[in-house]
Ligand SMILES: Cc1cc2nc3c(=O)[nH]c(=O)nc-3n(C[C@H](O)[C@H](O)[C@H](O)COP(=O)(O)OP(=O)(O)OC[C@H]3O[C@@H](n4cnc5c(N)ncnc54)[C@H](O)[C@@H]3O)c2cc1C
Ligand code: FES
């Protein structure tokens with residue numbers, strides 16, 4: 551089976567890789583590019599642990615083929631912090647203890663960031679619906695929602 | 710596996726005609742990739758239709774009708790203010806599919822061609838009177854949405870044929886549509902029953918109606934008896950009762966972990982009433 555050459559942009563950097571056309575973007579990110587932030591919880595679109603942005607749209611990277619990234623722009627959790635400076639969402643997740651095992655956290659950070667870019671002042675209900683595809687088996691969700699609401703408030707003040 | 714990215718629908722049809730083995734078109738991939746992962750379908754050829762010019766566009770023609778590109782994801786339908794105003798039921802049916810992440814990819818046509826009896830956008834499409842363009846090696850024809858699925862997982866598309874556009878009628882005066890589904894939770898579940906209603910009023914009286922039901926038969930149903938129960942009425946209690954009876958009578962469901970035959974049959978009646986009330990309210994409020 552011949553591999554396909556893909557040129558794409560990940561967190562702003564031009565990237566090239568060879569992949570089997572059956573390989574998912576999640577596998578390419580983790581196994582070839584060493585971007586292990588995106589996690590595989592289910593591999594079938596149900597848990598959101600693999601969330602990334604593809605041309606500005608929140609998607610499950612387990613439901614995207616590596617070959618589909620050709621010519622696209624991808625953002626992963628690795629691109630959220632600015633060097634050593636954490637994104638407000640990351641800081642608030644630590645402050646509110648919004649994670650335990652952390653498997654869901656990268657996906658939730660990517661998803662929450664994409665919500666706040668579209669809607670800087672979401673209601674709690676809007677946050678809960680937006681994150682309905684991000685499962686967490688540890689925290690009971692409440693601390694996650696508080697952390698997102700608090701980060702949103704801080705980002706509005708700073709804006 | 711061959712991964713192809715044709716630049717036109719004619720080329721996509723030719724790719725499918727020339728391919729041997731298992732062939733799938735790839736729109737949002739939210740069914741195809743899940744089926745690949747579960748080894749339910751292992752394609753030899755995957756034809757990605759997202760590179761076709763205009764395949765993601767949502768446009769309204771001069772006569773008010775809409776063309777939705779086969780690769781336009783649910784998120785883009787929802788973000789389209791005019792489409793949501795004209796066809797809120799259709800947009801809601803699509804929007805109920807999966808999570809925000811799934812919405813970033815999933816398409817109407819993928820939902821239709823995956824041919825699940827419980828597909829959420831399909832009753833809304835059928836009620837709205839949606840037609841699709843079908844492109845094959847011999848050209849393009851028009852087909853009603855309800856004629857595409859023929860059985861769970863099966864469609865009427867011949868080998869080498871694909872859907873190349875979704876045609877939504879002009880909203881017109883005093884019309885409204887709605888889609889509701891029953892699920893045991895609030896998000897991320899498969900419909901136990903789905904119902905789409907689209908109707909038009911003259912004053913308070915219903916002059917046209919289309920009612921469709923999902924998840925109560927091997928394919929989504931367009932139920933003429935439901936439409937007949939409410940046409941010529943003001944959706945009064947007697948009409949609503951007849952509507953529920955007609956909806957329940959049309960059901961031919963299965964029992965599974967989500968609901969029994971008896972439960973689905975009952976819920977179909979209740980849901981038809983609720984959906985019709987919403988569509989009626991929208992038709993009264995809509996001045997377009
Ligand atoms: C987590 C999750 C939750 C979901 N929840 C729901 C839900 O609540 N309700 C629901 O109804 N569905 C649900 N689905 C199923 C799925 O998301 C929908 O059916 C979706 O609309 C499929 O669209 P797609 O563009 O991703 O299709 P794809 O996976 O790209 O394609 C689906 C099928 O259609 C065929 N196809 C695609 N385009 C064409 C074309 N132009 N011509 C001919 N054939 C074509 C493909 O070959 C394939 O057989 C869910 C899926 C996931 C992963
Ligand atoms: S791993 Fe992609 S949604 Fe679970």
Ligand code: FES
Pocket residue numbers: 648649650651652653654655685686687688689
């Ligand atoms: S912190 Fe463990 S799954 Fe969310």
